[in-house]
Amino acid sequence: MGPALAWAAVCCHRLYLVGPNADPEADRRKATEFARRALEVARDDPGILANAAFALGFFGEDIGAMTALVDRALALNPSYARAWHLSGNLRVYAGQTEIAIEHLETALRLSPRARVGSSLGLIGRAHFFSRRFDEAVPKLLAIQEDPSHPSAYRDLAACYAHMGRLDDAREIVERLRAITPVVIPDASFLRNAEQRELYLSGLRLAAGEAG
DSSP states (O other): OHHHHHHHHHHHHHHHHHSOOSSHHHHHHHHHHHHHHHHHTOTTOHHHHHHHHHHHHHTTSOHHHHHHHHHHHHHHOTTOHHHHHHHHHHHHHHTOHHHHHHHHHHHHHHOTTSOOHHHHHHHHHHHHHTTOHHHHHHHHGGGGGSTTOHHHHHHHHHHHHHTTOHHHHHHHHHHHHTTOSOSSOOOTTOOOHHHHHHHHHHHHHHTTSOO
């Protein structure tokens, strides 16, 4: 039951980001409920710990506590590539970009045949938040591996905007609008205020709003 609940939380997170968003708050509530219930039966299951921590971390639970949970998952199974990937996610949310890159690269080394676009995109996001825009772009261009996911388009558009490549940024925004009408999302999952503003200001520029 625990693994199913944890994966249900991850699925609700995906619906929140990618789904039709008829009721995103319902997706949020379901994700957090499933994740908390999963943790009640987690015991020492690294898959449950990592998936539940990821969902709860995105939806506003204490980020330090969630990184501690995923660290516990990695202590239980240091070769668990998905836990390294999710740890990288959580470190991006926490603003710990260098640790995020290290953990995401570890995930790629442990699972080199896995679908790598998501990890590459997150590495790009970490470079973006560190203002290494030229390093970010090649990684962010991995959007083609998951072309229905809006987050990757937002990251790339914001990066292009801060590079002064406004035509490229606006082209990416048009592609984003074919997926979702929401160009500038709730960015509260980003705990570092300076990084959050970098992201939102880039999206505002890309969308043609006031900088």
